[in-house]
Amino acid sequence: xxxxxxxxxxxxxxxxxxxxxxxxxxxxxxxxxxxxxxxxxxxxxxxxxxxxxxxxxxxxxxxxxxxxxxxxxxxxxxxxxxxxxxxxxxxxxxxxxxxxxxxxxxxxxxxxxxxxxxxxxxxxxxxxxxxxxxxxxxxxxxxxxxxxxxxxxxxxxxxxxxxxxxxxxxxxxxxxxxxxxxxxxxxxxxxxxxxxxxxxxxxxxxxxxxxxxxxxxxxxxxxxxxxxxxxxxxxxxxxxxxxxxxxxxxxxxxxxxxxxxxxxxxxxxxxxxxxxxxxxxxxxxxxxxxxxxxxxxxxxxxxxxxxxxxxxxx
Numbered sequence: 001x002x003x004x005x006x007x008x009x010x011x012x013x014x015x016x017x018x019x020x021x022x023x024x025x026x027x028x029x030x031x032x033x034x035x036x037x038x039x040x041x042x043x044x045x046x047x048x049x050x051x052x053x054x055x056x057x058x059x060x061x062x063x064x065x066x067x068x069x070x071x072x073x074x075x076x077x078x079x080x081x082x083x084x085x086x087x088x089x090x091x092x093x094x095x096x097x098x099x100x101x102x103x104x105x106x107x108x109x110x111x112x113x114x115x116x117x118x119x120x121x122x123x124x125x126x127x128x129x130x131x132x133x134x135x136x137x138x139x140x141x142x143x144x145x146x147x148x149x150x151x152x153x154x155x156x157x158x159x160x161x162x163x164x165x166x167x168x169x170x171x172x173x174x175x176x177x178x179x180x181x182x183x184x185x186x187x188x189x190x191x192x193x194x195x196x197x198x199x200x201x202x203x204x205x206x207x208x209x210x211x212x213x214x215x216x217x218x219x220x221x222x223x224x225x226x227x228x229x230x231x232x233x234x235x236x237x238x239x240x241x242x243x244x245x246x247x248x249x250x251x252x253x254x255x256x257x258x259x260x261x262x263x264x265x266x267x268x269x270x271x272x273x274x275x276x277x278x279x280x281x282x283x284x285x286x287x288x289x290x291x292x293x294x295x296x297x298x299x300x301x302x303x304x305x306x307x308x309x310x311x312x313x314x
Contacts, residue, residue: 008178008206014047020283021050025065043294053091063092071115088125098128100139122149127157133165141174155181159195184209186313212280220263251312262292
């Protein structure tokens with residue numbers, strides 16, 4: 001049994017890789033999504049990350065497709081209590097923003113789609129700086145007190161607003177953020193490191209980084225002269241044009257070769273070894289993509305290897 005990691009100051013214990021639900025109902029249909037979820041849990045995984053907006057951007061979708069598929073799967077498998085479900089509020093076309101009324105309405109809509117009476121971890125997806133933190137935390141606290149949400153978290157938030165939120169929670173004795181979801185990976189370090197990471201560390205928050213594989217670049221499938229068929233190929237390929245991107249790939253290749261594991265596993269293991277990080281998020285469209293991701297649970301990099309990647313990505 002893989003050892004689970006404690007999520008910040010919460011009582012949640014999570015597998016060291018969160019399965020991203022952004023592909024469910026987008027590039028993975030219900031059958032494919034079920035297969036990936038089954039394989040992930042069979043490998044010991046218990047932490048699924050979705051959002052109410054996934055995947056409103058796809059043709060014919062309205063938002064909520066990912067939560068609906070996840071809810072159908074949880075009901076079919078009867079395993080709700082074994083899975084830590086994280087979802088988010090603020091971006092669904094019908095429930096935009098972080099007003100108190102919207103947070104409550106969006107949470108109820110998410111609960112209906114997920115077919116459950118509680119959400120384990122509820123994130124503010126994108127901060128809305130014109131809404132006072134007092135209003136946001138107050139609404140989230142109401143959900144916690146009602147038993148609809150176990151723990152609260154924040155994503156895409158400034159250090160300043162995060163600090164104000166934590167101080168308000170502490171002062172008033174209200175629900176307090178336990179986790180933070182920043183953009184963070186080997187080719188995007190300044191999106192988390194520095195003030196935000198320092199604050200998370202001081203405040204006992206766990207980081208659950210998104211874009212952990214830089215839209216696929218850190219899987220190693222993007223190489224000079226190759227063409228990759230993917231919905232996200234454009235974003236990933238641009239890293240090949242930077243010296244840092246090429247340095248990181250070279251270091252990943254060498255370390256992956258030494259361990260006999262895929263490049264993606266090493267990129268995730270570097271993240272998992274960083275201060276505050278509990279579990280990087282990565283998504284799999286097919287069962288075949290999963291072993292490289294869940295392999296992070298079995299791979300511990302040496303201090304030298306971690307340092308090699310840290311320097312290459314500087």
